[in-house]
Amino acid sequence: MKLALYGATGRMGLTVARLAHGLGDQIVGAVAAPGDPSLGRDLGEIAGLGALGVAVGADAASGLLGADVVIDFSTARAVPELCALAARQKVAVVSGTTNLDDRAKAQLERAAESVPVLWAPNMSLGVQVLAELVTQAVRRLGSDYDVEVVEIHHRKKADSPSGTAKRLSEAAQAARGPMNELHGRDGDVGPRTSDEIGVFGVRGGDVVGEHTVYLLGPAERIELTHRASSRELFAHGALRAARFLAGKPPRLYTIADVLG
Numbered sequence: 001m002k003l004a005l006y007g008a009t010g011r012m013g014l015t016v017a018r019l020a021h022g023l024g025d026q027i028v029g030a031v032a033a034p035g036d037p038s039l040g041r042d043l044g045e046i047a048g049l050g051a052l053g054v055a056v057g058a059d060a061a062s063g064l065l066g067a068d069v070v071i072d073f074s075t076a077r078a079v080p081e082l083c084a085l086a087a088r089q090k091v092a093v094v095s096g097t098t099n100l101d102d103r104a105k106a107q108l109e110r111a112a113e114s115v116p117v118l119w120a121p122n123m124s125l126g127v128q129v130l131a132e133l134v135t136q137a138v139r140r141l142g143s144d145y146d147v148e149v150v151e152i153h154h155r156k157k158a159d160s161p162s163g164t165a166k167r168l169s170e171a172a173q174a175a176r177g178p179m180n181e182l183h184g185r186d187g188d189v190g191p192r193t194s195d196e197i198g199v200f201g202v203r204g205g206d207v208v209g210e211h212t213v214y215l216l217g218p219a220e221r222i223e224l225t226h227r228a229s230s231r232e233l234f235a236h237g238a239l240r241a242a243r244f245l246a247g248k249p250p251r252l253y254t255i256a257d258v259l260g
Contacts, residue, residue, distance in 0.1 A: 001020075001025045001026070001068050001069060001242060001243065001246065002025075002026050002028045002066055002067050002068045002069075003016075003020055003025050003026065003027050003028065003029075003067060003068070003069055003070070003071060003242065004027075004028060004029035004030070004031065004063050004064045004067035004069070004070040004071070004091065005017060005027060005029070005030050005031065005043070005063075005070070005071055006031045006060065006063070006070050006071065006072040006073075006074050006078070006082050007031070007032070007033075007072060007073045007074030007075070007078070007097070008030035008031055008032055008043055008056055009030075009032045009036055009038045009043075009046060009056060010073055010074070011231060012073035012096065012231060012234060012235065013030075013032075013073050013074075014046065014047045015231045015232060015234070015235045016071055016073070016235045016238055016239065017030075017043055017044075017047045017049070018047050018048070018049060018235075019232060019235045019236065019239060020235075020239060021044070021047075021049050021052070023239065025239070027043065027052060027054050028054065028065070028066045028067050029054065029057075029062070029063035029064055029065060029066070029067055029070075030043040030054050030055070030056045030057070030063060031056070031057060031058065031059070031060045031063035031064075032056050032057070032058060033058065033074075033075070033078065034058045036056070036058070038056050039056055039057065039058055040055055040056065040057075041055065041056055042054065042055060042056075043055070043056055060081060060082060060085050061085050061089070064085055064086060064089050064091050065089070067091050068091070068092065068242075068246060069091065069092040069093070069094060069242040069245055069246070070082065070086055070091050070092070070093055070094070071094045071095075071096075071238050071239075071242060072093065072094065072095040072096065072097055073095075073096050073097060073238075074097050075097065076097060076098070076099045076100050076101060076104055077104075078097075079095060079097055079100060079104040079107065079108070080103060080104050080107040082095075083104075083107040083108055083110065083111035083117075084107065084111070086111055086115055086117075087110070087111040087113070087114040087115055088114075090114070090115055091115060092115050092116045092117070092242070092245040092246070092248070093108070093111060093115060093116075093117045093118070093119075094118050094119075094238050094241045094242045094245065095108065095117070095118070095119045095120075096119075096120060096121070096122070096123045096234060096237075096238055097119075098121045098159060098162065098163030098164075099158075099159040099163060100119075105119075108252065109252055112250055112251050112252040113250060114250050115250050116245040116248040116249065116250055116251065116253060117250075117251075117252050117253065118241045118244075118245060118252075118253040118254065118255070118257075118258070119252070120237075120241075120254065120255045121162070121163025121164050121166065121167050122162075122163065122164040122167065122209075122234070122237075123233075123234040123235075123236075123237030123238045123241065123255070124226070124228060124233050124234060124237050125237055125240070125255065125258070125259060126226050126233075127164055127167070127211070127226050127255075128254075128255040128256055128259060129259075130168070130211070130213070130224060130226045131167060131168055131170075131171040132171070132256075133224055134168055134171040134172055134175075134213050134224060135171045135172070135174050135175045136175075137215055137222060137224065138171075138172045138175035138176050138215065139175035139176075141215055141217060141222075143176065143194055144217050144218060145215045145216060145217035145222075146192060146194070146214075146215070146216045146217070147172045147176075147179075147197050147213065147214070147215055147216075148197065148198040148199075148200070148213075148214040148216065149161070149165050149168050149169055149172075149197065149198065149199045149200070149211065149212070149213050149214075150165075150198075150200050150202065150211075150212050150214070151164065151165040151199075151200070151201050151202065151209070151210065151211045151212075152201075152202040152203075152204075152207050152209070152210040152211075153201070153202075153203060153207055153208075153209055153210075154203070154204075154205060154206050154207050154208065155203050155204050155205060155206075157203060160183075160201035160203065161183060161199045161200065161201040162201060162209070162211070164209070164211055165199050165200075165201065165211060166199065168199075168211060168213050169181055169197055169199050172197060172213070173197070179195050179196055179197040180193070180195055180196040180197070181196075181197055181199055182196055182197070182198050182199070183198075183199055183200065183201075184200070185198070208228040208229060208230060208231060208233075209226075209227075209228040210225070210226070210227045210228070211225065211226050212224065212225040213225075237255070237258075240258060241253075241255065241258050244257070244258045
């Protein structure tokens, strides 16, 4: 594939660059935010691959030239611009950027009218299967079982709870219906109600990502857990999604579509 990387100098962008290069994909563009200290440098040298002949730039339109797919691990505020440019230049979009607001999500949907688009808050194939298991378990166990979600990430993660934790909450609510999502309990809050779901973030160290969904019922509990041991996990998922999008008609796709 011919790939452009958006958010190319971040932890995930560089991980995708290394893996894509190892798989024989051609990186044709690398975009970083204005003011990034790596602007003008060769992406391969930054990623420890040797010179690739691809300079990191801030001009997204130039960075997308010649690409089949752009892989985005940037920031929520940068996504709308990417969507507009990708739709105009007919470049498929794979985005793993989290914490998107309604405007950014609307821009993804608008871009999907012109090009294939896949957005997921977690590019792990295993997390998709976990979400499916959560929906099935909540549906089968019924309202006698309380549902709580706990996620753990490294100390530098900016958003909380994680996009994946929110996704798992949505998976539970797909089975039971809307619930009151709580992100903390403090003081005399009273007994837990049956229509609430706790979604809590823990931060520390260098944890790549861990998510556990608890189903707590009479005299038993079930714990469904996914642990990521390397960021390569998400890069693998993003590249598999990019290959899946090749030649697909315009619309909004999901990781579930990739799994088939």
